[in-house]
Amino acid sequence: MTSDSPGPPELGAVVVGIDASPQARTAALWAAAEADRRGRPLHIVHATDTDRRAILSSADTIQALRETARELLAGTADAVVERFSGLTVTKELSRQEPVAGLYAAAGNRGTIVVGSRGLGGFGALLLGSVGLGVAARTKVPVIVVRGELDRAETGVITAAVYGASDLDWLTVAAAEAQGRKASLRLLSVCNVLAHVGSVTTMLDDVGGIAEQRVHEVSAMADRIRTRCPGLTVTHHVETGTSVPGVLVEATAHTDLLVMGTRHRVFRAGPALGRTSHALLHHGHCPVEIIPPDFVVAGDEP
Template sequence: MTSDSSGPPELGAVVVGVDASPQARAAALWAAAEADRRGRALHIVHAADTDRRAILSSGDTLQALRETARDLLTGTADAVTERFPGLTVTKELSRQEPVAGLYAAAGRRGTVVVGSRGLGGFGALLLGSVGLGVAARTKVPVVIVRGEAERAGTGVITAAVRGASDLDWLAVAAAEAQLRKASLHLLSVCNVLAHVGSVTTMLDNVGSIAEQRVHEVAAMAEHVRDRCPGLTVTHHVETGTSVPGVLVRATAGADLLIMGSRHRMFRAGPSLGRVSHALLHHGQCPVEIIPPDYARTTR
């Protein structure tokens, strides 16, 4: 099993994107707690997209937009400071559109935090276009804050893993767990029926596929324990026909669910798969997406 043998990477600055929605305010408070744990400043960004709006809007309209945005930033910063009086908070009114503005603010090592955007009714389960756009193409970790704001903590960070290729970003998951003094739970879902007709043609062989996954995930857990002495690491492989369903249920018992993204080669458009989509739309706790190679580039 190959991976960098060093310990967890140092986690970078925290950037939160805000608008006037209640979900954005909840995301700002979650991001403030994360920044406080990391010993970092919190950078609050509102991307007003004024560069594009300037083409069609009058000067007075743009000025009113800027004033409203500054009031929003000030109100959000005040709410954060009231909850975390010792936290350093900075504000930025970006002229770019939201996704590009958040990317620029995060740089190469920051973590971007955004809220889930409820629309009422069933739409309250859905993710806004900004959150989806940020998560789909980012090169830094992105956290979509979902779930109830006052939800009781569980003391568990769950990492959704598929195999040894996830070891790099597991270093970030371990760092997140250590910051919270939480345990790290490696959860893998083995949909054995997906292999029938490809890897194997006989149902009698699917048991060996699940057994192989169990051994692989156990080895990953042991690897993390070796690199992070003192961190409680548990693991479980669940067989089922719906990977998204199992992982969404798992969010009910976690403070944060972390998974790695897979960049799709030779394909245009967002790179998030159906599992990521399901978690970002229906998860009951914040969901963090970590891009490939991020842990290696931050060491």
């Protein structure tokens, strides 16, 4: 967070990747609601990967594929406009493979939305390396739409935090909460077993570890309250032996869980760790992943 000036950052446009699966249609409608809250357009993308397929497929096959894709885009856009009549909706038939197509559409400020399952391409998310690559290597926020979307809203957005470095992306979570007129809950899990034989020996007892974390998270909550005076911000530190387990359970009691990813070691390989994978596979609500160094309008120096 580069400034404590009042007000949340300005969130960008919403880009949703679709295929012919029911989960993709659900993700598109969820993304439409998100775009509507932000006062931003919705961009619907379907990637056919025809640049690569053209090498092995006939011209008639590629043409049929494109026609089917156009029908899918049109049908999805119609379903969105029927529910959100005032929303600006655009469509794109990308010739690139799914990950590259989404990255190109989102640019530097957009938010990418994908479903949790599908029929390949975008639908490989959670089922294969292509989909996980969207969340693991992106430079913009990615939201994976999970859970029962017809459940009652809780009015709470949860941010999974660890330490002061999370302030860099917490304003995004604050903006998500304010857009929904919801409260923001900072949740940190203190895995005491991770400190056995090291930090624990320097503290009076195990409770000292949690007390130190409470102090850190409380300070973060105060910073967010200063930045967003009208936002209700609560904080909680829970001790346990499984950080993924605690956070997955928390997704059953919130409308959106937001978390940041860490810098890749030597900038090689995916940035998603065990906790992120658990939430993307097993979360009960949509999960938003914020990449390192993401900057939104209003947070630039």
